[in-house]
Amino acid sequence: MRVPLNRTTVLRIAIVGIFVFGVLFAFREAAIRETPLPVEVFHKVRNLSAQEREWNIATVAQPGDVIEHFVLIHAPDANVSELPRVRLSIDSTSGEVYRPDTLESASRGIGSENAGEYEQRLFGKTGMTLARIAPGEFMDLRWQSKVSDDVAFDQKSAPLIESEISVNAPSYSSLVSKTLISLFSTIERPRAIVRKTIEYDPIVLGMNTRRTYEDIGAGVVIAGQDFGGISNVRIAESKKQLAWRIESDEVIEASIPAGLTPGDHTIEFLDDKNNTLAKTLVFSVLPSKDRAVVVQATPDIIESGTRRTIVLQGIRLSPDVHIQLRDQSKGKLFALENQNQINDRVLSADVPESAASGSYTIFVNDREQEARLRIN
Amino acid sequence: MRLFSKQFIPIVVVLFAACVIVTRAATLTNFSVTLSDLTPSKSSVTQTIKFESISSVGAPGDLVITFDSAFDLTNVAASADVTVSGGGVTWDSVQNSDLNNGTNKLTLGWNTGSLNPGNEVTVAVRFTKNPSSSGAYTLTVSVGPNGFSTPTDSRTIPVRITPSGVVVSGTVPYPETNPTITGISPTETIIVNSGGTQPISFVITDVNGNNIDYTVTPSTGTISATGTPATPLVSGTASGVTVTFTYFADGATGAQTITVTADDNEATGGGIVTYDIQLFII
Numbered sequence: 001m002r003v004p005l006n007r008t009t010v011l012r013i014a015i016v017g018i019f020v021f022g023v024l025f026a027f028r029e030a031a032i033r034e035t036p037l038p039v040e041v042f043h044k045v046r047n048l049s050a051q052e053r054e055w056n057i058a059t060v061a062q063p064g065d066v067i068e069h070f071v072l073i074h075a076p077d078a079n080v081s082e083l084p085r086v087r088l089s090i091d092s093t094s095g096e097v098y099r100p101d102t103l104e105s106a107s108r109g110i111g112s113e114n115a116g117e118y119e120q121r122l123f124g125k126t127g128m129t130l131a132r133i134a135p136g137e138f139m140d141l142r143w144q145s146k147v148s149d150d151v152a153f154d155q156k157s158a159p160l161i162e163s164e165i166s167v168n169a170p171s172y173s174s175l176v177s178k179t180l181i182s183l184f185s186t187i188e189r190p191r192a193i194v195r196k197t198i199e200y201d202p203i204v205l206g207m208n209t210r211r212t213y214e215d216i217g218a219g220v221v222i223a224g225q226d227f228g229g230i231s232n233v234r235i236a237e238s239k240k241q242l243a244w245r246i247e248s249d250e251v252i253e254a255s256i257p258a259g260l261t262p263g264d265h266t267i268e269f270l271d272d273k274n275n276t277l278a279k280t281l282v283f284s285v286l287p288s289k290d291r292a293v294v295v296q297a298t299p300d301i302i303e304s305g306t307r308r309t310i311v312l313q314g315i316r317l318s319p320d321v322h323i324q325l326r327d328q329s330k331g332k333l334f335a336l337e338n339q340n341q342i343n344d345r346v347l348s349a350d351v352p353e354s355a356a357s358g359s360y361t362i363f364v365n366d367r368e369q370e371a372r373l374r375i376n
Numbered sequence: 377m378r379l380f381s382k383q384f385i386p387i388v389v390v391l392f393a394a395c396v397i398v399t400r401a402a403t404l405t406n407f408s409v410t411l412s413d414l415t416p417s418k419s420s421v422t423q424t425i426k427f428e429s430i431s432s433v434g435a436p437g438d439l440v441i442t443f444d445s446a447f448d449l450t451n452v453a454a455s456a457d458v459t460v461s462g463g464g465v466t467w468d469s470v471q472n473s474d475l476n477n478g479t480n481k482l483t484l485g486w487n488t489g490s491l492n493p494g495n496e497v498t499v500a501v502r503f504t505k506n507p508s509s510s511g512a513y514t515l516t517v518s519v520g521p522n523g524f525s526t527p528t529d530s531r532t533i534p535v536r537i538t539p540s541g542v543v544v545s546g547t548v549p550y551p552e553t554n555p556t557i558t559g560i561s562p563t564e565t566i567i568v569n570s571g572g573t574q575p576i577s578f579v580i581t582d583v584n585g586n587n588i589d590y591t592v593t594p595s596t597g598t599i600s601a602t603g604t605p606a607t608p609l610v611s612g613t614a615s616g617v618t619v620t621f622t623y624f625a626d627g628a629t630g631a632q633t634i635t636v637t638a639d640d641n642e643a644t645g646g647g648i649v650t651y652d653i654q655l656f657i658i
Binding site for chain 1: 419420451453455456457469472503571572573589590591593594595597598599600601602603604605606607608609610611612617618621622624625626627633635637639647648650
């Protein structure tokens with residue numbers, strides 16, 4: 001029997017529906033608010049005009065001074081999965097102006113040549129979005145700002161300039177980190193140079209990348225603080241020293257050598273007193289012996305609807321390796337075309353015009369690779 | 377009666393010239409100015425000035441650098457962007473007020489020691505902006521006692537601003553042309569000790585100014601990352617973009633290569649350009 005719906009019933013159903021939707025929405029928002037973003041954010045400053053070398057969460061400055069900011073967003077090793085679409089934005093109170101072309105990032109390859117591309121987004125309303133941060137990996141940012149020459153002083157209180165970085169990711173609450181600059185009078189600093197003895201207290205935080213291959217090895221970037229006090233970087237199990245160099249007080253470049261056995265390995269650090277730091281870094285070595293491996297596709301994001309040449313980097317990439325792409329959602333396989341070997345570690349190939357949008361896994365001779373390709 | 381006969385005139389001229397030379401400041405030696413980028417209107421340019429004095433100048437003393445008025449120094453915060461070293465003296469810490477933006481003069485002082493002849497002084501000034509048009513400009517360096525009006529040593533040298541690209545009308549595009557990989561630094565063949573590290577750079581240029589995807593693949597050993605800036609290069613390729621990375625020689629020894637590929641993604645005009653950087657691992 002069919003019950004006729006009159007106007008009152010429809011209204012009741014609508015009210016109940018709106019109520020239920022509202023309750024669910026409130027629960028979801030509450031859940032998001034209570035789920036903290038599983039990253040650590042370090043935001044520190046130092047006054048370059050005052051020749052400060054150490055990073056602090058607050059500093060003092062006078063009008064016209066140059067301030068350097070350092071931000072490190074670090075996903076702890078304990079994270080079970082990678083964080084997708086992490087968005088950063090930076091906001092400063094008036095009185096502090098970003099200095100163009102000073103944005104840098106060792107982990108993202110940002111330097112003076114391409115800073116302009118990122119700085120508008122990062123310091124604008126849109127913010128900057130990272131595709132992902134994997135467990136144990138990090139993102140670093142460094143930039144300079146200038147305290148305005150005409151910043152006003154209030155006689156009754158010390159003026160403060162606040163700088164804030166917000167980190168967001170879908171389904172998590174926002175994480176906000178702040179630094180403060182307190183302004184003092186325009187009396188010039190003494191001209192005499194103060195000599196300081198620097199006490200190092202190195203701290204290791206994260207490493208990009210955490211995966212390498214037994215036949216290839218990998219160049220990695222390690223982030224932390226006070227790296228001037230690091231005297232050795234080595235594999236913990238074998239005590240074999242890595243090839244490494246200090247890029248800055250916050251970044252070390254190091255090499256994971258080829259020839260390690262597949263599985264997990266640990267990197268340990270020695271300080272300038274030859275003590276081993278408590279913090280170690282674990283990385284995985286993937287098997288690659290006697291097989292063709294594709295480590296990376298460049299570019300790894302392409303547009304659909306047009307034939308596109310990509311470069312594949314790896315090992316044993318002979319002209320007769322069979323390289324295919326598999327759509328991760330549909331499982332459909334198709335082969336790359338016009339394979340052209342540059343040498344046994346590099347080849348180029350074409351993605352056909354007919355390839356549909358989606359995320360693709362790369363297969364070499366029917367073996368799945370770590371490298372991915374996205375067609376938009 | 378004439379005061380001088382004609383035969384004395386050359387002697388008088390020589391004596392007069394000698395007096396002028398004696399009273400003029402001596403000339404600085406081994407003087408050079410290096411700009412990180414010579415392109416007109418380029419901002420964030422670092423100027424590195426090196427020289428040696430001829431005379432000894434005691435403390436307190438001043439070093440005055442006068443930049444051509446066509447250079448824009450308004451973005452230079454002297455306290456953070458100027459460094460000075462060498463000369464055998466202890467330099468005062470640099471203050472913002474040491475740079476006069478009205479006269480484009482930078483005054484640096486020392487209060488201890490004497491500026492030693494033959495002892496190189498190095499001054500680096502970051503965040504300068506080049507003149508808007510190419511041509512020859514000047515830079516003058518003078519040294520002398522504190523607050524000098526007549527320098528002890530001084531010299532002016534030309535600074536040339538040159539466009540590295542070619543100006544073309546917007547209505548006449550370049551034919552599609554492949555990018556070039558040049559400027560390998562250090563000079564090939566690059567010799568690296570086994571187990572050591574070596575920073576390496578190269579320049580990718582594309583006259584069309586296209587975005588370029590590039591890769592760097594060593595035949596042995598590893599590199600720190602794909603390079604800085606990261607691939608793809610999205611701007612500035614017409615005048616060239618410098619890519620830097622660190623090579624770790626933790627692989628095989630002997631003659632090796634680092635293969636660089638560059639693709640400007642043009643439909644025609646070639647395909648992927650490759651260049652093998654020659655290494656020798658000892």
